[in-house]
Amino acid sequence: MIKFNDEQGAYTLEIGEIVFRWEEEPAGDYENQAKIIAANYKSNLSRIIEFMHTDIQEMYGNISLEEIEEKLGKPMIDIDNGQVTYCEQTFDDIHIFSFEFLDDEFNEMQYFSIDG
Known part of the structure; x- marks a missing residue:
């Protein structure tokens, strides 16, 4: 169920281990x-x-693909902006990882960044 998250100042919906985020309350079939x-x-x-x-x-x-998967943490997906963010990654405690996706199938991804 979607709810307003005061900490993020956005509407969020959690499906499994993925958090979805919208700046404005979504309309239509957003859950599907x-x-x-x-x-x-x-x-x-x-x-x-x-x-x-x-x-x-x-x-x-030198870090393996398996280690990356273990350390990424819960992704936050902003559908409106086409961006995936990892605020809970465990590589360190100061960086945020993010990238943009251009389609809902994740066939086109760009602009991976490590910010902090």
């Missing part, structure tokens, strides 16, 4: 769209990790 994106995220997680792998290795050294 979030379920589809959640399923696509999970089925493409290995591709997503491969997309981030080189940059994470540059920052944290």
